[in-house]
Amino acid sequence: MQPFYITTTLPYVNADPHVGFALELVQADIIARYRELAGDEVFFNTGTDEHGVKIYRKALEAGKSPQAYVNEYAEKFRNLKNVLGLSDDIHFIRTTDERHKKAAQEFWRRCQQNGFIDEKPRLYKIRYCVGCELEKTDSELVDGKCPVHPNLELEITEEENYFFKFSALEPKLKDYYARNPDFVVPDFRFNEIKAFVDRGLEDFSTSRLKEKMPWGVPVPGDEKHVMYVWFDALVSYISTLGWPDDMAQFEKFWGTIETPNAIQMAGKDQIRQQAAMWQTMLMAAGLPPSKQIVIHGFVQSGGQKMSKSLGNVIDPVAIVNEYGTDALRFYLARHIHPFEDSDFTMEKFKEAYNADLANGIGNLVSRIMKMSADYIKDTNIRMGTNDTNGYEYPKEYARAFDLYNLQAAAEYITQGIARIDRRIQETEPFKLVKRDAAAGQKIIAELVRELSFVAQLLLPIIPETALEIEQLVRENKMPEKPLFPRK
RNA sequence: GUCGGGGUAGCUCAAUUGGCUAGAGCGUAGCACUCAUAAGGCUAAGGUUGUGAGUUCAAUCCUCACCCCCGACACCA
Numbered sequence: 382m383q384p385f386y387i388t389t390t391l392p393y394v395n396a397d398p399h400v401g402f403a404l405e406l407v408q409a410d411i412i413a414r415y416r417e418l419a420g421d422e423v424f425f426n427t428g429t430d431e432h433g434v435k436i437y438r439k440a441l442e443a444g445k446s447p448q449a450y451v452n453e454y455a456e457k458f459r460n461l462k463n464v465l466g467l468s469d470d471i472h473f474i475r476t477t478d479e480r481h482k483k484a485a486q487e488f489w490r491r492c493q494q495n496g497f498i499d500e501k502p503r504l505y506k507i508r509y510c511v512g513c514e515l516e517k518t519d520s521e522l523v524d525g526k527c528p529v530h531p532n533l534e535l536e537i538t539e540e541e542n543y544f545f546k547f548s549a550l551e552p553k554l555k556d557y558y559a560r561n562p563d564f565v566v567p568d569f570r571f572n573e574i575k576a577f578v579d580r581g582l583e584d585f586s587t588s589r590l591k592e593k594m595p596w597g598v599p600v601p602g603d604e605k606h607v608m609y610v611w612f613d614a615l616v617s618y619i620s621t622l623g624w625p626d627d628m629a630q631f632e633k634f635w636g637t638i639e640t641p642n643a644i645q646m647a648g649k650d651q652i653r654q655q656a657a658m659w660q661t662m663l664m665a666a667g668l669p670p671s672k673q674i675v676i677h678g679f680v681q682s683g684g685q686k687m688s689k690s691l692g693n694v695i696d697p698v699a700i701v702n703e704y705g706t707d708a709l710r711f712y713l714a715r716h717i718h719p720f721e722d723s724d725f726t727m728e729k730f731k732e733a734y735n736a737d738l739a740n741g742i743g744n745l746v747s748r749i750m751k752m753s754a755d756y757i758k759d760t761n762i763r764m765g766t767n768d769t770n771g772y773e774y775p776k777e778y779a780r781a782f783d784l785y786n787l788q789a790a791a792e793y794i795t796q797g798i799a800r801i802d803r804r805i806q807e808t809e810p811f812k813l814v815k816r817d818a819a820a821g822q823k824i825i826a827e828l829v830r831e832l833s834f835v836a837q838l839l840l841p842i843i844p845e846t847a848l849e850i851e852q853l854v855r856e857n858k859m860p861e862k863p864l865f866p867r868k
Numbered sequence: 869g870u871c872g873g874g875g876u877a878g879c880u881c882a883a884u885u886g887g888c889u890a891g892a893g894c895g896u897a898g899c900a901c902u903c904a905u906a907a908g909g910c911u912a913a914g915g916u917u918g919u920g921a922g923u924u925c926a927a928u929c930c931u932c933a934c935c936c937c938c939g940a941c942a943c944c945a
Contacts, residue, residue: 393945430945518943547942569873573940576871585943611945653942716880722938729879729894736894740907748904755903795893802908811903825903863905 385416386634387644388426388618390651391476394454395435398461399687400725401648401680403697407713408677408787409646410467414841415782417468419774424634426621427467428474429455433610434589437596447596451477464698466706466845474621476598476614484620485613486601488666493601497549497665498587502541502606505586509536540593542586543606550661551582557660557670565656566785567720570649570676574656585658587612615659618645619668641672649676675785678722695725707843708734708865714842715791735867741798742839743865746850748805749832750859752825756814757857778838787842794838801831829854 389405392398406427413425431451440450455475462471474481492498508517510533517535526535558564558575565571588606589597597607624631636642647655656674663670679686682693700709716733717723774782781789805811805828814821836850846864853860 391945395945433945435945569939572872576940577942580941583942587943609943611943614945649939650944652940654945658942718881724880732879732894735907739905744905744907746904748908750904752903792893799893799908805903806901806909809901809903812901814903859904863907865905867905867907 382420382422384424384633384642385413385421385644386424386426386622386636386642387413387416387646388621390645390647390655391428391430391474391614391617392458393430393433393435394451394458395439398458398697400695400697400700401687403461403465403709404680404713404717405646405648405677406461406467407465407710408719408785410465410471411710411714411787411841412644412782412785413468413471414844418840419779423468423470424472424622425468425470426472426474426618428472428617428621429458429476430610430614430617431455431475431477432597432608432613434594434596437594440596448477451475461697464701464706466710472621474617476617478620480623480626481617481620482598482613484624485598485608485616487625488616488619488662489608489612490601491666491668492545492662495665495667497546497661499544499546502543502588502603503586504539505542505544507538507540509538540590541605542590542609543588543600543603544584545587545612545658545662545665547582547584547658547661550664551578553664554578554582554657554661557664564671564673565652566673566675570652570720571656574652577653578657582657582661611654611658612662615654615662618643618659618671624668636669636672638669641669643669643671643673645671645674647674647676649678652676676720678718678720680717680725681722682725684724693726695727700730704730704734704868705865707846708738711738711791711843714787715795717788719786719788731868734865737795738865739863739867741795742835742846743860743863745798745802745835746832746853746864747859749801749825749828750853750857752811752814753829753854754857754859756818757822757825757829774838790838791842794835794842797831797835797838801828801835804828 387409389402389409392402409425409427413423417423429451431454436451437447440447443450455477459473461467462473476482476485489498493500510517526533555578558571558578565574587609588600588603589609591597591599591605591607595607597610598613600606600608619631619635622631622634624635634642645655652674655671656676660670680695681687682695683691685691685693687694697709712730712733715737716729717725775793778790778793781787781793808824810821810824810828812821813824833851833854836847836854839847839850849860849864
């Protein structure tokens, strides 16, 4: 049994879960289930990122304490487990969990002990736009002015911040990239981050003054500061494993410096944080880097970014309510590109639902199981040898998973389904069985076995349906209602 | 602006190192069938492969120019 670790990024809990994060969760869940079925021991992590100024402000606006505010959201995100049909043994870490906060502080201490976080804060220039009531960074400014309020002068103040010595780890990071050509998937994302690092790394600030923004993990040894939110959030990937207390579990799943083992899923806006900053943080703390970062694209709607004002927001919960969890899972696997942006509209979804699920899988189950129920009474004929365990995945299917190409894996299945449909048409067992019962039964039995195999391939992607098919096969019944009613 | 990726059937995408009539799925139309969710099968229509030039016996693929689209270019959790 190989240990397998996979985590999503932790969504920031200042809004309801959107379909983009549902995509990341479902992708990770499909991979986790596949590895489990392939015999690995799986640790699958997700959670919520709950600190920082945005949450602090929203909580105050809502007249709630930050903790009460994030508690509500954490519940919504935790509920995705049911909505999306995620694995039962999924781990869910919250960055406001006590053990996480302790881990983040220990992580900070190690970085500091190793000389990668300054002992004393540095002075940090802050540009503040009075019009926006926000701090502005260089890249946000046009000609040194706020593009929204170019007539207003920026207020420049100095603030003390702790800095992380990103620059000092540049050679080590480059070296890790060079030795691990598949570290970031897909390759064009890897090229982007390599180009970024090649331009030279600058140290970044990693704390905030508590008096301005208290909602964060306290910096060890300096009560005037809290950690900048992303610093503590990244540590969640290992605090979920019980680091630093449970080193056995940590090393088992996160791996060692010689053999890193952690797979991380993330959106394309996360490359820098996950593939560069977090990796150097791990190096700074003397811990193993991640093994691979898998970057997916964004889900758009009608060719545009989803936004409330455009009214094109796809709500995963609403889809599940109308079509069911597996319908959404299958669509995300089959029709959302594993790495590029994809368009998601209800029209496309419905079309795909009817084609893949109602006319495809659902109908195939009905037609085969009807014949089996009517013409095969002796289940021994049907099942043949008992080969339910120890089957091997087809190479093409397994390879698709190795490359994180769930679209290819799902397509492999839909092609298999088309092949079986064609075979029924060509061999016409429903006619044959009336002329020659034995010959007809033989073909029907083979079809049932093929269906059973399809169910096995479906198991990681749409587990609920796959189990239902297996049960129908065991009981030799056709579904009482269509598995996926045509819409 | 610099660098990178891309523009192929109504839609989403494929086409090993340039080489037979540029493919698939969905959608559309027709035909025969009936085990099935009027589902499934077969057939068909549909493309001057962004534009213009060039290299070559031969270009979706290589070169140049141009037009569009997308991404990266650090403090966006």
